[in-house]
Amino acid sequence: MCSANPLMPQTATVLDITAETPDIKTLRVSGKDGLPFEFMPGQCAMLSIPPVGEAIFSITSSPTCRDCLEFSIKEVGAVSGALHALAPGAQIGIRGPYGNGFPVEEMKGKDLLFIGGGIGLAPLRSLIGYCFANRKDYGQIDIVYGARSPADLIRKSEVKETWAEQPNTNVHLTVDAEFPDWQGHVGFVPTYVAELAFTPQGKVAITCGPPIMIKFVLQALEKLGFADDQVITTLEMRMKCGVGKCGRCNIGPVYVCKDGPVFSLAELNKLPTEY
């Protein structure tokens, strides 16, 4: 089956499904011969389960992972619910990749500060994995990651064991409130970023999380002296086509599905605040 129709998905197989938190699962998905398509960190894919429908998800695996794509998906609606209910071996529809991805070339030689909240780690993880696979191209890496509770942190063992062990890398975990079995930092992500007092020199900050977190993270970064072109975020919008035509995801004349989802704060500031 080969079609030039950009809306036509190909079939892919769900290799396995891991429960990350009470409402987040990670699906490993493979095409007929490995990756369904080539992509860059920050890009997205349309996943579908007939007759439930299609929805767009960020790819959480790094393109350096060659045997499958991974999607960390929070159950919030019909398609995410149906994806959660699948068993390994099930076939789904997939099309993509969509969007611009993170500016991995421009980031070369810079120190990287990742700031993620909850499921917002999903798109960042693709870039983090890519940077670790190309470790010499990037400077110091700091990862601030938080969630409501310890049970809501995703990829826990990977974050604590693999990432924290990488050269020249610091992982800073936090949860919103005290929990009996939690020895780490307690507090909201934006406050923790301010406390950690990152210096902006030679650094790029990349943030993704709930809108309210992003709002306060941007304020914290500004106070720390980060310029608008040093701050990068990735947006989420309702999408149907993924190719800049169906008319849902525009912010002014910009389509998040093809011109985004990755924007610098400098770029976002030029757009209407309709996201």
Place this chain on the structure above:
Amino acid sequence: MVKKLIAVDKLPAFWSHLAGQGKLFLPVKAGLTVLFKEWTEGDEVTLDAPTSAVSPKDIFFPREETYMRYQCRGQTTELSAGEELGPVTAFGVHPCDLKAIEMLDRVYINQDPPDELYQSRREKTTVVALGCTAPDPFCFCGVMGVDPLSAPGADVMAHLDLQRGNLILEAQTPKGVMLLKGAGSLLAEPNGKTFTPAPVKTADFGMKLEGLSESLKERFDDPVWDKLFRSCLGCGVCTYVCPTCYCFDVEDYGHEMAGERFRCWDSCMYGHFTQMAGGHNPRPSRKERVRQRFLHKLQYYPETYGELACVGCGRCLRSCPVNLDIVQAIKALGGEQDVQR
């Protein structure tokens, strides 16, 4: 290029011939209105009527279009593409409506990746445009830069010579030549008499468009939006009749074993349009949605493609139940000529 002539009373034979080559769409009387529909013997075709109630964009961008079928057996899912399309003739398209289709071409064909469903319909369709003879009081194509007597992008340009009872057809592309030659003796050679279409005048409603797009760049948060939307009922009829609206939805229809995926027209005037699964909605009220519709036509599209996404067909003026049409919006946004007193 090839020029032919046919007596108006011989047209049904010509249509019957065209319908034999593939699907034929033309303006047909439907109750009190005129609609573009697939021709069947005996239809009351109206070439001298004002513009159709709904634009002929659905010849290229159907209201519903199935493009995928699925079959699920156990864990296996099979997805297959929809059927190939045959040739189509779109007959009697007004210059304003063809201009609108050329505006959709920019989004659906020129912008990568091309929309294959739209592009193949466009390629398989021969367009016979028709010079306007009967603009109604709502038409304002002139102010939008459309000549109601000429459609350079059409395969064939046709004019009604009402005095002599003829339709004059002139090919403008190789596809148009094929259509005229293919009709053989159904079409006559031009009789040597020159025909000049009668000039057509449309309203300008006192609009002034210079600098409008540019000025709107800074007016996203303008107080005008707090007032303008209030009469809007959110019915979405403006987007359904508009020839330059192109938003769509994608949905599945079927059960767990088999069914289809289709796309259908959608409207930025509806609340669910941008509503995300988690509940967040970037355009939560009619204010944001009315602003989106008018800024898309008057600022976003022009910023990307260089001209307003309006052809002055007048359909939103005829259809909006509360008169919140594009002329009212343009004037509320300052696009109004100085009134001389």
